[in-house]
Amino acid sequence: MNHTTQLPDRRSEQFRKGAATAAPPPSPARTQRRPASPQWAAWAFLAPVTLYLVLFYAYPLYRNIDLSLRNYTVRSFVQGNAPFTGLDNYRKVFDDPTFGPALTHTVVFTVVCLVFQYAVGLALAVFFHQHFRLSAILRALFLVPWLLPLIVSASTWSWMLNSESGIINALSGAVGIDPVNWLTSPSWSLTSVIIANIWIGVPFNLVVLYSGLQTIPTSLYEAAALDGANAWQRFWRITFPLLRPVSAITLLLGLVYTLKVFDIIWIMTKGGPADSSTTFATWSYQLGFGNLLPAFGPGAAVGNLLVVAALVFGLMYVRVQRKQALS
Template sequence: MSATLQKSGHRATLGGPAPAAPRRRPTSQQWAAWAFLTPVTLYLVLFYAYPLYRNLDLSLRHYTVRSFVQGDAPFTGLANYRTVLDDPTFAPALLHTVVFTAVCLVFQYALGLALAVFFNQHFRLSATLRALFLVPWLLPLIVSASTWSWMLNSESGVVNALLSAVGIDPVNWLTSPDWSLASVIIANVWIGVPFNLVVLYSGLQSIPTSLHEAAAIDGANAWQRFWRITFPLLRPVSAITLLLGLVYTLKVFDIIWIMTKGGPADSSTTFATWSYQLGFGNLVPAFGPGAAVGNLLVVAALVFGLIYVRVQRKQALS
């Protein structure tokens, strides 16, 4: 009988609930990790998450100056987005944004890559000249834009003076609808080339020279070595360079506004300048439509960012 009681007690012990494990207190390393994460989290919330939320809220309500102060704007849903899509400025602004972004990316990358390959030869004064090429990137944008406005001035600009010296008629760079977009593209390309040069040059430094030496021994010329060795190995760096250039170029505002203010006749208006004009450039500001245009830029940058992440993931798996 005692054996039976012992067995039943043993079964009760096995079948009963397990004792609760003691709760572990955070270690000093975990507290340190949270301490390091807190400033980054606060920065992202205050300067990224909250502004995005406010911009989305602006685009979904009918804000006036009074309601913007008092905070009683009525909810209108997607009405501001419909207003933007129906606006006659939408199509030209979209076209100008696409052209401005695409042309700037192509020329900035091509010129930056050419200069990176050139300076990768490590000739005398290479470091000095490379540092001088960084000047446009280091200058404040207002200084660069003002300088280009002076150089492209129709009457007293140095560019038209050089054209007249070779027998070419002066061009109304900033006041002609046919040339205003080209003018801001030229200025933005000049500003963006140094960034591409720096990033692509650092990518070239990571390519082993032994690969080029082996290819040269096998009889490959300079172009074959570049196209079959340098360019393929530079693709990861090129991808991030183009992505960062795309995000930056989509939101370019300073150069265009200082040089042309989006004119004449909206001939150089992009989504960035149009958003500013709607929100702050009129006596009666249209906060909702202006925020809607800004959100379209955010969505475009997000789409290209997701495409980049997916391409990089495929390359890593392959």
């Protein structure tokens, strides 16, 4: 019995030995590739943005600063041997008799446009916030001025305000009002471009402020109504205070955009007549490109003044955003 009982054990041992010898050797572990470094991936994503900023922002800004610090003529602009003059171009700009009126027009144009764009945009946003039947359709129609190219909008306003064939004078004459030389009178040219720019900027304020109204809980209005507050009290005590963060961003962005408005003014009046609607933006263009003998240096200096003003208000915008993020 011992002999018969030991046979399976021997066979099983032989079978295990044979399987061990017949089995192929284990394959070596495959080498795994290391994943790309997160730092290299981050630089890969940042490279296109960095290249874009350098080519289209940093380099033009450097060239503009260089233009304002040298005495460039047409020949030296091509050959690149303009002498260094320091701050002489800025002194010429400050001593120019156009500086005072251009500064005044820039401030008046910017402030009046901001006030009316914000006031009209806020009124329309509150009106459309009531959600009546045609609210969406009318709100979409108010976006048309914002979607049109600026050259189309400015050309349309030039035709409407034309002294002889404009529809504005035609309608005013129908009710017995004398025609106005909107674009050719020094007393009305700045008003004309302000009206056109307000019409173009209202949709932006409407969209931003309307989106801010969507974040205000309706329960606040319901509670105020139960307490007996009328519509004006609900607006002044609830809507306006809660819209302050959105209003600050809207006004700061509008300020930066309005400072550099050039298309509307140049197409409608070209800064005239007699520089009555000249701003820093149009004056910079006139100095650099509007004459047979361009003054590249003073034109660049005026442009840099606009850049500094926009930079100051841009930093204010960033600071307001940081405060909102922390609050």
